[in-house]
Amino acid sequence: MLMKCRHCAHPLHHNFIDLGFAPPSNAYLTKEQLHQPEKYFPLRVKVCEHCWLVQTEDYAAADTLFDQHYAYFSSISKGWLAHAQSYCDEVEKKLSLDHESFVVEVASNDGYLLRNMVAKSIPCLGIEPTESTAGVARSLGIPVLSAFFGEALAQKLTREGPQADLIIGNNVLAHVPDINDFCRGLATLLKPGGAITLEFPHLLELISLGQFDTIYHEHFSYLSLRAVSTILASAGLKVWNVDCLSTHGGSLRVWACHANDHRAVSANVAHMLEREALAGLGSLATYATFQQRADNIKNELLSYLLEQKRQGRTVVAYGAAAKGNTLLNYAGVKPDLLPYVCDAAPSKQGKYLPGSHIPIVAPDVLADVLPDVVLILPWNIKAEVMQQLSFLREVGTSFVTAVPMLEVL
Secondary structure: OOOEOOOOOOEOOEEEEEEEEEOOOOOOEOOHHHHOOOOOEEEEEEEOOOOOOEEEOOOOOHHHHOOOOOOOOHHHOHHHHHHHHHHHHHHHHHOOOOOOOOEEEEOOOOOOOHHHHHHOOOOEEEEOOOHHHHHHHHHOOOOEEOOOOOHHHHHHHHHHOOOEEEEEEEOOHHHOOOHHHHHHHHHHHEEEEEEEEEEEEEHHHHHHOOOHHHOOOOOOEEEOHHHHHHHHHHOOEEEEEEEEEOHHHOEEEEEEEEOOOOOOOOHHHHHHHHHHHHOOOOOHHHHHOHHHHHHHHHHHHHHHHHHHHHOOOOEEEEOOOHHHHHHHHHHOOOOOOOOOEEOOOOOOOOOEOOOOOOEEEOHHHHHHHOOOEEEEOOHHHHHHHHHHOHHHHOOOOEEEEOOOOOEEO
16 A cells, blocks of 8 residues: 655655665664664655655654654754854844743753753743653753643643743654644644744755765655645744755754744745755656665765775774664675774763664774774764864874765865
């Protein structure tokens, strides 16, 4: 039976990419779990030719992916912390937020952003389903509700308290299996005259730069402005502005409000929709060639790693990121080619990457090993990583990224 589009319910006939079978990308393993069966799910992505929402096939449930052991903590990246602080400074002025306002962040993670609202004495609430990260946020004095967000929760919050002057959703819209229910929840919780900002990796950049490694089970949707505008409109919301961001390899920040809001729609919106159209995001031909591009990236990485092994050069990886797990599992890379991956997150150290079973260690070991090559898996923060590991450059270590093509930095 054909899967139907998560937004418009039209049958999905067209494949975008098939990455085979893989475990959830954030399901890091303990040593004991290496001897137990590991869950794998199909990782295939479809495109809807009616509303142009790009989406994974239905297999993994959200509560399987976002549980109490969820290991992604936003505050690990200093660059992301700076991004969040800059945003809070901007939105405070732009929306005239003060101690009488109410800000809600959906998927607030470890408090990386709302800590700034607390510091500004702006009342706020985080909504975060993963207890591992919510607990950290609470320790910072941030009120957090542990729950998945949707229309029912928004109705409950509206009955029990004020509606929000601002709702923030950074890198969450792609993670929700029922995107229509999520957006109806946004409309329900938003105060008349309030604003919503949603940040998400831009499908245009994913396609143009071959970023297939950003595809994993935790991402149910891959979003264009065209698709997001359509989905929000069906929930009674309108996009009134859009910003281009450099985060996560190229993202959009969408500004939305109630459809009957007085705000005029910025010219930025029309310009971005035109860019997407010119890039072919409304043409099936654009999506049909992506599989081959991903296969080329995979093959190039494998050839490089095998050649380094033949030459007796030491190659290690940095960053136990979800995108790295997609890349390594699709390429079939195991510890014989990458003996370990370094990561600064204590929650990941001592564990193993899902699928590949490559051990995760603290970055401190690099000072002793002095590898010949460091493969940076989270290429979106390569500058930050190279700065942190600048001492390796002085001893001749090369830094390499694999996407959108193999590059020695």
